[in-house]
Amino acid sequence: MSTLPAYEVLAVRFASSTARPADRNFILPEGHDGPMPMDFYIWAIRSAERTIVVDTGFGSGAAERRKRKLMHTPAEALARAGIVAADVADVIITHLHWDHAGNVDAFPKATFHIQDAEMNAATGRCICHKYFRRQNEVDDVVALVRNLYAGRVKFHDGEGEVAPGVTVHLIGGHTGGLQVVRVHTARGWVVLASDAAHYWANIRERNPFPVLADVARALDGFDTLERLADGPDHIIPGHDPGVLTRFPPLRGNLDIVRVDLSPTA
Numbered sequence: 001m002s003t004l005p006a007y008e009v010l011a012v013r014f015a016s017s018t019a020r021p022a023d024r025n026f027i028l029p030e031g032h033d034g035p036m037p038m039d040f041y042i043w044a045i046r047s048a049e050r051t052i053v054v055d056t057g058f059g060s061g062a063a064e065r066r067k068r069k070l071m072h073t074p075a076e077a078l079a080r081a082g083i084v085a086a087d088v089a090d091v092i093i094t095h096l097h098w099d100h101a102g103n104v105d106a107f108p109k110a111t112f113h114i115q116d117a118e119m120n121a122a123t124g125r126c127i128c129h130k131y132f133r134r135q136n137e138v139d140d141v142v143a144l145v146r147n148l149y150a151g152r153v154k155f156h157d158g159e160g161e162v163a164p165g166v167t168v169h170l171i172g173g174h175t176g177g178l179q180v181v182r183v184h185t186a187r188g189w190v191v192l193a194s195d196a197a198h199y200w201a202n203i204r205e206r207n208p209f210p211v212l213a214d215v216a217r218a219l220d221g222f223d224t225l226e227r228l229a230d231g232p233d234h235i236i237p238g239h240d241p242g243v244l245t246r247f248p249p250l251r252g253n254l255d256i257v258r259v260d261l262s263p264t265a
């Protein structure tokens with residue numbers, strides 16, 4: 001039996017929102033008063049053989065429309081970690097919300113990995129409703145469709161392998177086809193939860209973020225995250241500022257941390 005690679009896994013912050021009230025981050029808001037900042041991340045998985053990027057963030061136009069502070073474009077943020085977006089061969093799109101699926105043109109060589117259910121949701125009947133429509137940027141969805149016609153989209157139905165030691169797993173709940181990424185590292189299996197858990201508190205309290213397509217699937221998704229990961233600190237939430245303070249920075253860069261290493265706090 002071959003040994004799986006032990007990947008380096010980076011959480012890369014590129015934007016933030018500091019004025020967000022805590023009660024907007026939980027479907028049951030009781031007990032959550034005061035501000036609760038939100039950070040925006042993309043992630044990079046790399047070994048000597050390959051680099052895989054997870055999500056593609058958003059750009060200046062979306063930042064202005066949605067009133068978020070863009071610190072760097074995602075491509076600039078990756079460059080700070082020594083990753084050239086134009087050379088990346090595989091990009092995993094966890095879901096097609098506006099803050100996770102922009103800038104696909106910055107990855108001209110990439111194959112994009114997405115769940116069947118997510119593409120169906122983002123281009124199907126539910127988009128007739130403003131509630132679902134406003135969560136996406138139409139140009140981002142169209143850009144992915146163009147890449148589909150160019151032969152650069154790979155679909156997954158449930159669980160799928162992107163590379164040895166890197167798998168995707170359908171969760172749903174937050175969107176119709178949200179997927180998470182399980183990565184083999186030196187400290188065990190790490191799960192990039194994306195928006196299956198915006199914050200560690202969402203999992204701990206079994207209290208999902210309130211933007212939802214299916215509440216029951218979101219709640220069941222917490223159990224799936226715990227089953228896939230090797231422990232609570234092996235689950236990396238999608239927007240928690242605590243990620244940057246709990247894990248060691250990459251070469252002193254406070255906006256990039258190594259979640260493949262054990263927490264320092």
